[in-house]
Amino acid sequence: MKSGSDERLARIALKVNGERRELLAAGYKTLLEVLREDLGLTGTKHGCELGECGACAVQVNGEPVLSCLLLALDCDGASITTVEGLARGPELSRLQAAFADLGAAQCGYCTPGILVTAQALLDRNPRPSRQEIAEALSGNLCRCTGYLQIFEAVEEAARAGAETTAPAAAGREVS
Amino acid sequence: MKVIGQSRRRVDARAKVTGQARFADDLALPRMLFCKLLRSPHPHALVRQLDAGAARAAAGVALVLTGDDFTVAYGIMPVSQDEYPLARGKVRYVGDPVAAVVAASEREAAEAAALIRVSYEPLATVASPEEALRRPEPRIHDYGEGPNVHRLAHFAFGDVESALANADRVFEDVFFYEGNTHLPLEQHASVAALDPDGRLTLWSSTQTPHYVHRELARALDVPAHRIRVVATPNGGGFGGKSDPFNHEIVVAKAALVTGRPVKITLTREEVFYAHRGRHPVLMRLKTGVKRDGTIVAMDLETLLDGGAYGSYGAASTLYTGQLQTVTYHVPRYRFRACRAFTNKPPCGPKRGHGTPQPRFAQEVQLDKIAVGLGRDPADLRLQQIESPGALTANWLRIGTIGLKACIERVVEGSGWRERRGRLPSGHGLGLACSSYLCGAGLPIYWNEMPHSGVQLQFDRSGRVTAFCGATEIGQGSDDVLAAIVAEVLGLEAGDVRLVTGDTDVTPVDLGSYSSRVTLMMGNAAIQAAERARAMLAAAAATRLGVPAERLAFAERRVFDVENPAAAMTFQEAVVAAEVAHGTLGTTGSYRPPRSAARYRGGGVGPSSAYSYTAAVVEVEVDATTGWIRVPKVWVAHDIGRVLNPVLARGQVEGGVYMGLGETLMEEQAFRRLPPRLSSALVHRIPSILEYKSPTSLEMPEVVTYFVEEPDPGGPFGAKEVGQGPLLPVAPAVANAIFDAVGVRVDEVPITPDLVLKGLEEKAKGRKPRVGPAAFPAVPWPEALVVPPPWEGGDGKAVNEKAQSRDVLPTAHSGTAGVKV
Numbered sequence: 001m002k003s004g005s006d007e008r009l010a011r012i013a014l015k016v017n018g019e020r021r022e023l024l025a026a027g028y029k030t031l032l033e034v035l036r037e038d039l040g041l042t043g044t045k046h047g048c049e050l051g052e053c054g055a056c057a058v059q060v061n062g063e064p065v066l067s068c069l070l071l072a073l074d075c076d077g078a079s080i081t082t083v084e085g086l087a088r089g090p091e092l093s094r095l096q097a098a099f100a101d102l103g104a105a106q107c108g109y110c111t112p113g114i115l116v117t118a119q120a121l122l123d124r125n126p127r128p129s130r131q132e133i134a135e136a137l138s139g140n141l142c143r144c145t146g147y148l149q150i151f152e153a154v155e156e157a158a159r160a161g162a163e164t165t166a167p168a169a170a171g172r173e174v175s
Numbered sequence: 176m177k178v179i180g181q182s183r184r185r186v187d188a189r190a191k192v193t194g195q196a197r198f199a200d201d202l203a204l205p206r207m208l209f210c211k212l213l214r215s216p217h218p219h220a221l222v223r224q225l226d227a228g229a230a231r232a233a234a235g236v237a238l239v240l241t242g243d244d245f246t247v248a249y250g251i252m253p254v255s256q257d258e259y260p261l262a263r264g265k266v267r268y269v270g271d272p273v274a275a276v277v278a279a280s281e282r283e284a285a286e287a288a289a290l291i292r293v294s295y296e297p298l299a300t301v302a303s304p305e306e307a308l309r310r311p312e313p314r315i316h317d318y319g320e321g322p323n324v325h326r327l328a329h330f331a332f333g334d335v336e337s338a339l340a341n342a343d344r345v346f347e348d349v350f351f352y353e354g355n356t357h358l359p360l361e362q363h364a365s366v367a368a369l370d371p372d373g374r375l376t377l378w379s380s381t382q383t384p385h386y387v388h389r390e391l392a393r394a395l396d397v398p399a400h401r402i403r404v405v406a407t408p409n410g411g412g413f414g415g416k417s418d419p420f421n422h423e424i425v426v427a428k429a430a431l432v433t434g435r436p437v438k439i440t441l442t443r444e445e446v447f448y449a450h451r452g453r454h455p456v457l458m459r460l461k462t463g464v465k466r467d468g469t470i471v472a473m474d475l476e477t478l479l480d481g482g483a484y485g486s487y488g489a490a491s492t493l494y495t496g497q498l499q500t501v502t503y504h505v506p507r508y509r510f511r512a513c514r515a516f517t518n519k520p521p522c523g524p525k526r527g528h529g530t531p532q533p534r535f536a537q538e539v540q541l542d543k544i545a546v547g548l549g550r551d552p553a554d555l556r557l558q559q560i561e562s563p564g565a566l567t568a569n570w571l572r573i574g575t576i577g578l579k580a581c582i583e584r585v586v587e588g589s590g591w592r593e594r595r596g597r598l599p600s601g602h603g604l605g606l607a608c609s610s611y612l613c614g615a616g617l618p619i620y621w622n623e624m625p626h627s628g629v630q631l632q633f634d635r636s637g638r639v640t641a642f643c644g645a646t647e648i649g650q651g652s653d654d655v656l657a658a659i660v661a662e663v664l665g666l667e668a669g670d671v672r673l674v675t676g677d678t679d680v681t682p683v684d685l686g687s688y689s690s691r692v693t694l695m696m697g698n699a700a701i702q703a704a705e706r707a708r709a710m711l712a713a714a715a716a717t718r719l720g721v722p723a724e725r726l727a728f729a730e731r732r733v734f735d736v737e738n739p740a741a742a743m744t745f746q747e748a749v750v751a752a753e754v755a756h757g758t759l760g761t762t763g764s765y766r767p768p769r770s771a772a773r774y775r776g777g778g779v780g781p782s783s784a785y786s787y788t789a790a791v792v793e794v795e796v797d798a799t800t801g802w803i804r805v806p807k808v809w810v811a812h813d814i815g816r817v818l819n820p821v822l823a824r825g826q827v828e829g830g831v832y833m834g835l836g837e838t839l840m841e842e843q844a845f846r847r848l849p850p851r852l853s854s855a856l857v858h859r860i861p862s863i864l865e866y867k868s869p870t871s872l873e874m875p876e877v878v879t880y881f882v883e884e885p886d887p888g889g890p891f892g893a894k895e896v897g898q899g900p901l902l903p904v905a906p907a908v909a910n911a912i913f914d915a916v917g918v919r920v921d922e923v924p925i926t927p928d929l930v931l932k933g934l935e936e937k938a939k940g941r942k943p944r945v946g947p948a949a950f951p952a953v954p955w956p957e958a959l960v961v962p963p964p965w966e967g968g969d970g971k972a973v974n975e976k977a978q979s980r981d982v983l984p985t986a987h988s989g990t991a992g993v994k995v
Binding site (some may be wrong): 001036037040041042043044045046047048049050052053055082083084086087092096097099100101102103105106107108109110111112115133134135137138139140141142143144145147148149150162 | 184185187188189190191192193194195196197198200201203357358359360361362379408409410411412413443647648653811821822825826828829830831832833862863864868869870872874876877
């Protein structure tokens, strides 16, 4: 059951959470769709698919981006970190542990996007101020928490040490 | 207590921080098809013709469904079953679905849907309740209590007229509270499939799997025992996923017809059309007081904009008045309410369901009363808090009331006594209080069965599994269940395995609405766990040779409190109990106590317990731009008992956040297109970008206090915390703005332009007040006269017969949710 529209597939090579992945995907597919539908990485969420809510945030080469606004094809060769790449094996990262302990995840739907965005912040600024955290997360909506426990979790992770850097960051360095 | 009251990582935290929580749209099944709905571009029109030929022939299309495929009306309330999964002959709002296309991919489904030709005959539209009252034709529905009037109610709890006539002062105001929507981050999604035995399963982002189960059976004409509904974790609900939805029934039907799994995920724009959010409510409130501000009578009229369908409206209507009596002592009370149909997405329950609007009116008016009488607003409230255990004028039985302590905490914390009225110009403090129910006293459909059931199963490994129909929507219901079972059995919360929200395997819990889960599921869980503990204790007592009543359960052990060396592990106790009793399992259930309110309509309002909240909000108002900034909020909540402080605080802060959003910016607003474009009513802002909600940058500092006075009705004394803390926010902001710049904004949202308008009025020497001018004439029915307890009443209306003719003229009234 093929549609009449252009379904030519493009070959895309990504490094996802430290692993090389090659796939064929329609050129119009967003990075979000490829992650969720082609690679089965459903940890990354969508709340609008218009770049308005931040739920789909992932790191591309260490920078937080909205995966719903990015064509997968344009990410060819890039390193992608999703929420699935934050833990070190079965061990939660410091940031994940702080989110879990301090109530930063209620329904959990905005959580993956906020985690990768906050991790990117900590990677470039290990001891951010409350204002810097609020600014870094201002593109990620959360309807449950009122943000305060999220701020506290990021601060706790920062306090807990410089090694909060996600293992995926290490993964990015593996060739 | 070892678990209850301790700050713990919630039991589902790991799944949520690793991305492993499986939301409905995360499910993918082999051979899965995708569904898209074709929605009406007209707010009110007859569907003359629908030609789906081209869509059916399009590439990838497996099935096209239309209104002809669904002949049974459904709806959450038995009194207003006025929806069809796909429109049958008529559409009632922009977004009302008319057809569904099921195809191999979402894209093909969307492309084929665009090929469906629908011929509409547009009808005149009704944009507001005022217009609905003025315009009897064309009717949006052919049922209701008047043309384009869905519900009317009129209660007289004592003679209010004479009480007002004898009052020292009477304050009268008209208020408006705009509608707003839940905006859960997760868009609604559902997957339907036939299991290997041919039975239907629906996985859905729903807060009420039991009600969806019932409505699927009705709408599809399939026996309920052949349908399984699984509530996936909800990515936020706030009431917006409490109705059975058209898309759920459509994919279920499509799975039955195609024999293949079918998924639908709403776009964000469609979520705005699904709505069921806060009703816009116009209110007139008249309160008679003594010279010192003590209330002698209250007279409230509410006019609700219901949107295009009934939804929870029959209950919402009554909630705009029924809880006005549980905070302060109101000796006499009259309440009149009207819900009109309009050509907009249906309104329903949002956090606080029907009560934030009249709460805003009451608490702003109390502030005016205090100012008018030269009283401190905190003292005015403290002097007339309703008494614990009281029976109110409308026959609601109150349990514990921690409001006095709540007010004292926020007054002290905020420096209210020293700072109010003395801050620099543009800075102000406002105070407001509120209360909320801990679960509706009656189910949506009339029955005498438990509202919540918990089943425990014990494995020889020592593992306990708790089964309950309760639904995790982010509020932490799973954590509450695990914590309570663990506490009773001396385990850790993480030792309890959970199976929840699955109608095939879990006992019924009515759902995550009306702040009912902690109290009702919690009580059921205690009963099940105590029954299990008794079985384990009996077996352990025999093995240890000590009386069972001397045994304690703690730290995964069972031991003699007088000789802790006489002990066994929890797992050994399970084994001993299985030897003694056979296969181990217990059940527990909960049904709220019978209400004292025996009048028709008295089914809305009763609850097993009521929570109380007080808040002080600080604002900064820029007199040049009207911009309002909220730097800090102090909020105290009477929760009875905190089960998990981390989660409880999160509920309070989330409630304050959501309250600030509705107060300062959020509105589900509509606009009329010009006549050449059919004068259609369209949603002004169906996107997250334009539907302004607070971001991390707008969130103020929040100081949260808990008042813990265990309520005998709650599990370990616990009361609700999910909804109550939202309620005082809007009036506290309005009162703070008055303190800051001397302007009364009697409507919500309070936007900078309204503040500027008020400042202009003030500068011109006119009344510095912005808000609705008048309340329209409503054809109120004859009052249902119910004498208050202190006037010799018995909870019944003295003229029930006269009233029942007026109140419920529609079919199915015997199963009304409002029946007592």
